[in-house]
Amino acid sequence: MITKGYLTDLTYKVNGAAIEVHKRLGPGLLEKFYQSCLEVELELRGIKFESEKLMDFEYKGRIINSTLRCDLLVESILVVELKSVDKILPIFDAQVLSYMKILNSPKGILYNFNVFHLYDEGQKTFVSESYRYLPEK
Secondary structure, three states: OOOHHHHHHHHHHHHHHHHHHHHHHOOOOOHHHHHHHHHHHHHHOOOOEEEEEEOOEEEOOEEEOOOOEEEEEEOOOEEEEEEOOOOOOHHHHHHHHHHHHHHOOOEEEEEEOOOOOHHHHOEEEEEOHHHHHOOOO
């Protein structure tokens, strides 16, 4: 069973992996480099994930086969979207929230690796409505 405590711990571990990647690579590279290195970090830490998760979804009783891809879906519950841009635009927030809704994920993280300090400047965490109903522990 998923709990808020479990999600908090998982978020902490993923943040640590992302910070390690950013510490080693620094800002200024393409998103794909960060994603590849983050995948290695997650594997080294024993964290399960799916990369480039295809997101088929149900719309009015019909399955829509889409080409939408979530950068990473961690432990089947945490959406992780990566960027390497000058500025995070509101559409990126909306993208993470939409992916969370489609994947029925209680939590999501948006990372922008094109910053000097990833934790302070380059990450945003989101929770869905379903997060509210999760048990604490």
